[in-house]
Amino acid sequence: MLPYNISESTKGRMKTTSCPHKKNSHTSQHDHNICIEKALSKAEAVCRQRGARLTPQRRRVLELVWQTHEPVGAYDILAELQKEMRAAPPTVYRALDFLQQQGLIHRLASLNAYVGCATPDRADKVAYLICRCCKETSPLAPQNLSSEIAAQAERKGFQIENQIVEVLGLCPTCQQEGVVDE
Amino acid sequence: MLPYNISESTKGRMKTTSCPHKKNSHTSQHDHNICIEKALSKAEAVCRQRGARLTPQRRRVLELVWQTHEPVGAYDILAELQKEMRAAPPTVYRALDFLQQQGLIHRLASLNAYVGCATPDRADKVAYLICRCCKETSPLAPQNLSSEIAAQAERKGFQIENQIVEVLGLCPTCQQEGVVDE
DNA sequence: CTCAGAAATGTTATAAGGTAACATCGTGCG
DNA sequence: CGCACGATGTTACCTTATAACATTTCTGAG
Ligand SMILES: [Zn+2]
Ligand SMILES: [Zn+2]
Ligand SMILES: [Zn+2]
Ligand SMILES: [Zn+2]
Numbered sequence: 001m002l003p004y005n006i007s008e009s010t011k012g013r014m015k016t017t018s019c020p021h022k023k024n025s026h027t028s029q030h031d032h033n034i035c036i037e038k039a040l041s042k043a044e045a046v047c048r049q050r051g052a053r054l055t056p057q058r059r060r061v062l063e064l065v066w067q068t069h070e071p072v073g074a075y076d077i078l079a080e081l082q083k084e085m086r087a088a089p090p091t092v093y094r095a096l097d098f099l100q101q102q103g104l105i106h107r108l109a110s111l112n113a114y115v116g117c118a119t120p121d122r123a124d125k126v127a128y129l130i131c132r133c134c135k136e137t138s139p140l141a142p143q144n145l146s147s148e149i150a151a152q153a154e155r156k157g158f159q160i161e162n163q164i165v166e167v168l169g170l171c172p173t174c175q176q177e178g179v180v181d182e
Numbered sequence: 183m184l185p186y187n188i189s190e191s192t193k194g195r196m197k198t199t200s201c202p203h204k205k206n207s208h209t210s211q212h213d214h215n216i217c218i219e220k221a222l223s224k225a226e227a228v229c230r231q232r233g234a235r236l237t238p239q240r241r242r243v244l245e246l247v248w249q250t251h252e253p254v255g256a257y258d259i260l261a262e263l264q265k266e267m268r269a270a271p272p273t274v275y276r277a278l279d280f281l282q283q284q285g286l287i288h289r290l291a292s293l294n295a296y297v298g299c300a301t302p303d304r305a306d307k308v309a310y311l312i313c314r315c316c317k318e319t320s321p322l323a324p325q326n327l328s329s330e331i332a333a334q335a336e337r338k339g340f341q342i343e344n345q346i347v348e349v350l351g352l353c354p355t356c357q358q359e360g361v362v363d364e
Numbered sequence: 365c366t367c368a369g370a371a372a373t374g375t376t377a378t379a380a381g382g383t384a385a386c387a388t389c390g391t392g393c394g
Numbered sequence: 395c396g397c398a399c400g401a402t403g404t405t406a407c408c409t410t411a412t413a414a415c416a417t418t419t420c421t422g423a424g
Contacts, residue, residue, distance in 0.1 A: 053420090055372070075409070088375065093411065098372095109291035110346055112381095112410060127331075129340050140334050148326045149309075149349055156320060157354035158311050164292055164348040167331055172339035237401070257380070270404065275382065294381060294410095 036066045039116050043104050046120050052102055060084075061095035062116070065105050070135045071113030108137070110166045125149075127165035133174040140165065218248045221298050225286050228302050234284055242266075243277035244298070247287050252317045253295030290319070292348045309347035315356040322347065 043062055047054040054062075064077045074092050081087040096114060099105040103120040107113070108128065115137055117126070127140035145165055153160050225244055229236040236244075246259045256274050263269040278296060281287040285302040289295070290310065297319055299308070309322035327347055335342050 053371080057373080073409085074411080086374085089411070090375085090413095091373070094373080109348070129335060129338065131340075132343065138338060138340070140331070144330045145327060148330065149322070149347070152322050153311060153349060153351070156311065157357070158313075158320070158349070159352040159357055160349055161314065161351040163350065164346060165331070166291070166346040167335060167340070167342055168345065169335070169343040170341040175339070175341055235400085239402080255380085256382080268403085271382070272384095272404085273402070276402080 032069075035069075035118075036063065039066050039104075039118065042118075042120060043102075046104070047102060050102070052098075054102075057091070058095045058098050061092060062099055062104055065096075065099070065114050066116040069115070069137065071108050071111050071115045071130075071137060073111075073113045077114075108166060109164055110168060111135070125163045125165075127167070129167045129169070129171070131171035131174055132168050133170060136171055138171070140167070214251075217251075217300075218245065221248050221286075221300065224300075224302060225284075228286070229284060232284070234280075239273065240277045240280050243274060244281055244286055247278075247281070247296050248298040251297070251319065253290050253293050253297045253312075253319060255293075255295045259296075290348055291346055292350060293317070307345045307347075309349070311349045311351070311353070313353035313356055314350050315352060318353055320353070322349070 040059065040063060043054055043059070046052075060081070061077060064080050065072050067080075074089070074096060077096075078087060078089060078092045081092065096105065096107075100107060100114075103123070104117055105114045106117050106126050106128075108115060108130065110130065115128075125142050125146045127142045127145055129138040129140060130136075142165070146163065149163060150160060222241065222245060225236055225241070228234075242263070243259060246262050247254055249262075256271070256278060259278075260269060260271060260274045263274065278287065278289075282289060282296075285305070286299055287296045288299050288308050288310075290297060290312065292312065297310075307324050307328045309324045309327055311320040311322060312318075324347070328345065331345060332342065
């Protein structure tokens with residue numbers, strides 16, 4: 001058996017959640033292949049323009065992140081990669097680091113997971129709503145947040161490099177379904 | 183040797199950072215014992231008022247979190263506790279969970295670490311500036327941020343339960359000292 | 365072309381953070 | 395007393411991430 005094999009609990013967890021009403025999820029309401037294609041071609045364009053090397057592996061990892069609109073864990077990606085090749089954690093983390101640097105994905109610190117970014121060309125600071133039940137994410141318009149943060153930081157002489165805004169709660173669907181208790 | 187023993191790299195890391203100019207840190211510019219005393223007495227008061235039980239262990243963990251204004255890792259606290267008693271990770275995490283529920287500490291998701299909260303009586307959502315070099319944290323005024331977030335969330339029918347705002351960068355001191363490269 | 369340096373990837377091992385599950389203890393109340 | 399409940403103890407394990415070093419692949423200068 002390979003080293004770094006994936007535990008049963010992790011195995012096959014890709015795309016599944018504890019959410020009882022995944023049927024209504026964003027992902028199932030549209031042709032997601034289009035999302036993936038768009039993301040990949042945009043990534044190619046952005047990297048070409050910047051002289052960044054979107055190697056086949058990095059591209060593949062990006063594709064795997066984009067398999068769903070839910071945040072995906074690094075080891076979920078590793079498990080998928082291992083179906084195709086021999087792979088160890090550093091392979092995945094390096095690719096994720098690269099993709100993050102290029103703004104092609106974002107890491108959600110509250111979930112230790114990654115989501116694809118649909119607008120890697122915009123240097124926008126990012127903010128997300130995250131449903132604690134179905135894990136769906138929804139980007140917030142960052143302008144006002146960022147400017148307020150920037151103003152306060154400037155007042156203190158603090159030089160911003162990165163900002164994390166993650167709002168946890170219940171999405172409309174999960175509220176309707178009566179999901180309760182924190 | 184005890185189980186859950188602390189690695190050499192972690193051992194004694196409490197209160198140390200990679201920051202070359204810790205001398206200027208907030209912590210060294212004031213009588214920190216006052217901070218600790220204030221925090222503990224406030225905690226007692228808050229818990230008494232709420233009927234929450236600030237047991238000796240929980241109190242001790244809170245005290246350890248307050249040893250510094252820097253964020254402290256759970257295993258750093260464990261290491262300190264183990265100098266006094268036999269202790270395992272759940273002991274620390276349970277105490278941290280309790281303290282967090284009471285708003286006595288906050289977890290910084292971007293650092294996997296915890297800081298004491300000086301205003302546990304206020305139900306304010308919290309936001310922090312975090313220096314990537316010296317790790318000092320500085321709370322942001324959350325009102326405008328929270329109201330902007332609330333407005334956007336409401337527009338989407340999203341029910342907020344918790345929010346994380348962590349701004350990473352360089353504090354004034356570290357900028358002066360010429361810390362560079364991201 | 366070629367070869368040296370840089371960038372990317374492979375490989376092994378381990379660190380660091382966190383939780384499940386079940387046993388035990390202590391205290392207050394019927 | 396005896397039981398219910400919250401807190402703590404204990405063992406074992408899981409998940410996430412990185413260090414360190416070897417090897418391969420790419421790229422550009424000469
Ligand atoms: Zn889609
Ligand atoms: Zn939901
Ligand atoms: Zn202080
Ligand atoms: Zn600093």
